[in-house]
Amino acid sequence: MNCEYFGKCASCTLYDKTYKEQLEYKIDIEKIRFKQYLPLNFEVYESEEENFRYKAEFRLWKSFTDDNKLKLSYAMNDFDKKALEISTCHIVSTDIKELMPKLLSYILQDDILSFKLYGCEFLNSTKGEMIFTLIYHKKLDTLWIKKAKDLELKLNIKIIGRSKKQKIILSDDYINEVLNINAKDIKYIYKENSFSQANTKVNIKMIEWIIKNATLSNDLCELYCGSGNFTMALSPYFRKILATEISKTSIQTAKINCKLNDIKNIKLVRLSAQEFTQAYKKERFFRRLKDNNVNIDEYDFSSILVDPPRAGLDECTRQIVQNFEQIIYISCNTLSLYEDLKSLDKNYYIKHFAFFDQFAYTKHIETIIIFEKRNNTLI
Numbered sequence: 445m446n447c448e449y450f451g452k453c454a455s456c457t458l459y460d461k462t463y464k465e466q467l468e469y470k471i472d473i474e475k476i477r478f479k480q481y482l483p484l485n486f487e488v489y490e491s492e493e494e495n496f497r498y499k500a501e502f503r504l505w506k507s508f509t510d511d512n513k514l515k516l517s518y519a520m521n522d523f524d525k526k527a528l529e530i531s532t533c534h535i536v537s538t539d540i541k542e543l544m545p546k547l548l549s550y551i552l553q554d555d556i557l558s559f560k561l562y563g564c565e566f567l568n569s570t571k572g573e574m575i576f577t578l579i580y581h582k583k584l585d586t587l588w589i590k591k592a593k594d595l596e597l598k599l600n601i602k603i604i605g606r607s608k609k610q611k612i613i614l615s616d617d618y619i620n621e622v623l624n625i626n627a628k629d630i631k632y633i634y635k636e637n638s639f640s641q642a643n644t645k646v647n648i649k650m651i652e653w654i655i656k657n658a659t660l661s662n663d664l665c666e667l668y669c670g671s672g673n674f675t676m677a678l679s680p681y682f683r684k685i686l687a688t689e690i691s692k693t694s695i696q697t698a699k700i701n702c703k704l705n706d707i708k709n710i711k712l713v714r715l716s717a718q719e720f721t722q723a724y725k726k727e728r729f730f731r732r733l734k735d736n737n738v739n740i741d742e743y744d745f746s747s748i749l750v751d752p753p754r755a756g757l758d759e760c761t762r763q764i765v766q767n768f769e770q771i772i773y774i775s776c777n778t779l780s781l782y783e784d785l786k787s788l789d790k791n792y793y794i795k796h797f798a799f800f801d802q803f804a805y806t807k808h809i810e811t812i813i814i815f816e817k818r819n820n821t822l823i
């Protein structure tokens with residue numbers, strides 16, 4: 445990929461390499477990090493080289509042309525955290541890339557839309573649905589709503605306006621996505637301002653890899669389930685799934701995703717990982733479990749799937765996962781994964797290990813490890 449902003453825009457930190465070279469560079473670093481753990485048959489899954497991000501956020505930067513006309517640009521941080529004006533971005537999806545200049549020229553012509561506008565976000569599905577969020581330093585009023593509605597209709601997108609203590613949804617705050625997993629369509633809604641995997645094509649590879657390599661039997665326990673990205677796709681392979689997550693919005697979305705796919709064997713409960721460990725160890729009673737008709741004792745769990753945020757597992761969760769025969773660990777941070785792996789190593793061996801290039805041209809890489817218990821001792 446050739447980008448005119450490589451070496452200037454701080455978003456892509458591995459800019460002096462081809463796609464294949466940047467991946468090789470990252471894998472070499474991870475091979476050293478995981479040297480005593482990495483199985484010989486570890487796998488690496490590539491990303492598309494361009495247009496792979498279905499989510500993006502930019503600053504909106506105002507300046508004046510030489511002849512004193514107002515100019516509006518998208519901007520990213522440069523390596524000194526100063527604004528770098530950009531006219532395009534090659535890592536965002538083709539839909540986002542094509543929409544960017546159209547939006548800008550429309551907004552620039554309209555004082556109501558452009559006044560005190562300082563940021564924006566895109567959320568796109570692979571089927572072409574788009575949410576565009578405009579972020580302001582002003583109160584949004586009925587005039588703004590009228591102008592934004594015109595823009596929504598003109599460009600056939602969904603618009604959201606955000607300002608301090610204000611969120612205006614003109615039509616919906618979600619998009620519909622369909623992931624084709626092993627030749628079967630699974631429907632999802634992705635909510636604005638909620639977690640979703642940014643690199644949709646790599647996400648599909650991750651889900652398919654788990655289905656291919658994990659032992660899919662009995663019941664599954666899932667922590668950090670978000671809106672059910674893995675949960676929906678794994679549901680046909682397990683008898684029952686209990687999935688938990690800290691975010692109320694994500695749990696509500698996951699429940700909608702179950703309905704969309706007519707899935708009946710998933711129970712979703714809003715519990716942090718720490719709360720789940722308390723419930724599992726019967727240290728605390730949770731009405732939320734009762735209200736969702738969940739009795740943890742009725743599950744015959746063999747597997748636990750965890751996809752924690754960058755910090756990795758906390759001490760209690762690290763202990764509790766060791767009650768399961770199989771741990772499917774998805775990580776976006778190899779540093780915290782390495783720390784967790786060190787403590788799991790005593791009781792578990794690594795059955796499968798794969799890297800997925802979710803974050804091409806950055807030093808980050810997504811990893812999935814499938815652990816299996818070394819013996820039948822429960823912790």
Ligand SMILES: C[S@@+](CC[C@H](N)C(=O)[O-])C[C@H]1O[C@@H](n2cnc3c(N)ncnc32)[C@H](O)[C@@H]1O
Nearest residue numbers: 639668669670673689690691716717751752753
């Ligand atoms: C990396 S995301 C994964 C979400 C989901 N598995 C997916 O693929 O879309 C991590 C998720 O963990 C949730 N989370 C963060 N801290 C948590 C905690 N302490 N307990 C439970 N969930 C938490 C976040 O809300 C987020 O949805």
